[in-house]
Amino acid sequence: MPLEPILTVADLNRFLETDFSEVHTDGKIFEVIATGAGFATMRLDPQEKHLRPGGTVSGPTLFALADVTAYITLLAHIGPVALAVTTNLNINFLRKPQLGPLQCTCHILKLGKRLAVLDAAISELNSDELVAHATATYSIPPR
Amino acid sequence: MPLEPILTVADLNRFLETDFSEVHTDGKIFEVIATGAGFATMRLDPQEKHLRPGGTVSGPTLFALADVTAYITLLAHIGPVALAVTTNLNINFLRKPQLGPLQCTCHILKLGKRLAVLDAAISELNSDELVAHATATYSIPPR
Amino acid sequence: MPLEPILTVADLNRFLETDFSEVHTDGKIFEVIATGAGFATMRLDPQEKHLRPGGTVSGPTLFALADVTAYITLLAHIGPVALAVTTNLNINFLRKPQLGPLQCTCHILKLGKRLAVLDAAISELNSDELVAHATATYSIPPR
């Protein structure tokens, strides 16, 4: 049962801008760059304010990247109508990233009627060395 | 073996300001309000930019509150020298808070030589209805 | 809104025996010893087969204790009719216990219509030094 996205990358970026604009209060730093069967990928361009001493990207910024990408991946497959809510997010911080753009790819592990579970892999752009890895659960309202 | 803090509330707020100033890039919204045997409590005054549609505080903001409070609780008990690093954080989002100040109390579950584990309970200020609950692990560098 | 149990310790032990007998395939090693507003406590008497080299209780045994106690705590407050299912369990192993009986106390962090979240604190019997700490989510079928 292949799970195909029903929204395009352009749809998803439009949705980010119109319905989820609070992720952009700091400037347009989040961008959807790919989607496909069961997954989506975002790019984050961290700003000075997202850094911790030593120049590494802060934990809350990595958390936000994992959470937004998982949410976008879910919407890509169920459509923008649903108001899914994060109920649980478990994140492991693995390596300090260099300063520069990050990418996050999320895969759907389960898409049930009431719950969806996704994992999120964060690395530097075009690298496959993991910076952080997360698993998130979303509660999906009755459709 | 009662675990007593070695830093005061004033020490901890000073540390926040001088060494951890990136949590204040959005204004002074985090404040340590209590510490004692094995715990510390912080207060967060969310701003417009920390809200999601519907007026609820965003997930990354709650994550940041849990992470900063756990870090401060750890430092209160081992002193400000250590450069502890979050390695894992698991958070459950339980209820949408009303608009207004939040509090977070962290307790030390384990303080080992290399790892510390703490839990974090977030509620509205002066309420005991939980908004979110987290468990976090910190790696402590050799002392 | 105080959350009071609707089942007694005797009710819960009867339920364990009749409806959940697979936890007793290794002998009667699990016993409910207390319940009250929002919590329940179980006792586990580990057997030879639950030990790891060095005489410490195995991870799966501690997992089982946290999971069964959380399930029993939930049933104590919603009644034995529901077929709740564990959807997520996050466990931190904190200290190696001595050989001997363990206790686990679970508190309800949230009891929603569709999801319940509980935490679990495991220690040696009558000790307050934590051996392990867990947080678990249960999906509750429509009632």
Added chain:
Amino acid sequence: MPLEPILTVADLNRFLETDFSEVHTDGKIFEVIATGAGFATMRLDPQEKHLRPGGTVSGPTLFALADVTAYITLLAHIGPVALAVTTNLNINFLRKPQLGPLQCTCHILKLGKRLAVLDAAISELNSDELVAHATATYSIPPR
């Protein structure tokens, strides 16, 4: 930096039998079936006693499968000398498996000096529909 295993499948099964025999107190139900760059796969043949009402494999059994496979995957890459200890395991239960053999594949997400992080994907044998997904952290003693 490709991470290659230094132990073979036969080595790992021998280790399971001689040094980790407590996983076999219920009979030889765990078997290593593959290893390669950064991963290992185990097979579990559940017995009657591992089932819950309705014939599904119990949570503690799935936990044990994830934990043992992650441990074996780690040893495959660092050798059998280390006495690594599970410090955290987060598991999501996704679907109830049919009665029958299960497989679990673990990948190393990070192999540091002091901590290793792995993920675990459990499915029915030769299926790619996930039954459960876990992330585990191991503390590695000084080498």
